[in-house]
Amino acid sequence: MSRYILGVTGASGAIYATRTAMHLKKLGHHVTALVTSPGCEVVAYEGQESLYDYCDELPGVNDFFAECASGSADYAGMVVVPCSMGTLGRMAAGTSDNLLVRSADVCLKERRPLIVVPREMPYNLIHLENMERLTRAGAVVIAASPQFYSKPTTMEELVDTVVAKILKHLGEETKIVEPWKKVDV
Numbered sequence: 001m002s003r004y005i006l007g008v009t010g011a012s013g014a015i016y017a018t019r020t021a022m023h024l025k026k027l028g029h030h031v032t033a034l035v036t037s038p039g040c041e042v043v044a045y046e047g048q049e050s051l052y053d054y055c056d057e058l059p060g061v062n063d064f065f066a067e068c069a070s071g072s073a074d075y076a077g078m079v080v081v082p083c084s085m086g087t088l089g090r091m092a093a094g095t096s097d098n099l100l101v102r103s104a105d106v107c108l109k110e111r112r113p114l115i116v117v118p119r120e121m122p123y124n125l126i127h128l129e130n131m132e133r134l135t136r137a138g139a140v141v142i143a144a145s146p147q148f149y150s151k152p153t154t155m156e157e158l159v160d161t162v163v164a165k166i167l168k169h170l171g172e173e174t175k176i177v178e179p180w181k182k183v184d185v
């Protein structure tokens with residue numbers, strides 16, 4: 001059992017957070033969710049309140065006394081999904097001005113996995129530069145771009161093609177999506 005931090009922002013795509021939390025729980029892990037205030041609103045607006053059923057801990061996003069604010073706590077890594085351009089910018093600038101951004105900063109300084117899943121289109125230069133900066137600092141940026149070659153038939157299956165990639169980069173072995181095999185066309 002590992003402890004993971006799940007950062008949820010006010011970007012669209014709350015279902016990505018729900019499915020990530022659900023699969024982490026299925027794998028037997030502990031999930032600490034940090035949801036920004038816009039994140040709470042978008043989770044409700046997109047009908048994803050079931051996210052909270054998969055969270056073991058839900059510290060307030062301004063509770064800097066929470067364990068994940070400190071590098072001494074034993075977290076295995078963090079995913080920010082979906083990641084707004086606002087939070088992306090704050091993480092890239094190292095502002096640490098809420099618990100989500102502080103926890104991401106801690107992951108980078110402790111050289112722990114930080115997966116960032118931005119959701120916006122199109123990107124402006126500021127977004128792209130922030131992604132570059134985070135990548136240089138050690139984060140892995142995974143676009144919320146699902147794949148279609150596994151022929152998903154439901155929204156959950158489609159979303160899981162992104163979640164499988166997130167989990168892979170956390171070092172978690174799953175069979176959510178079968179690996180690509182050569183086919184005759």
Ligand SMILES: Cc1cc2nc3c(=O)[nH]c(=O)nc-3n(C[C@H](O)[C@H](O)[C@H](O)COP(=O)(O)O)c2cc1C
Pocket residue numbers: 008009010011012036037038039042045083084085086087088119120
């Ligand atoms: C329904 C809805 C969808 C949104 N989708 C996005 C989005 O996909 N990407 C984004 O960067 N911001 C999006 N926003 C705007 C963010 O919620 C807003 O910039 C907010 O300040 C982000 O704050 P946070 O990073 O603290 O969560 C959306 C807002 C609403 C109300």
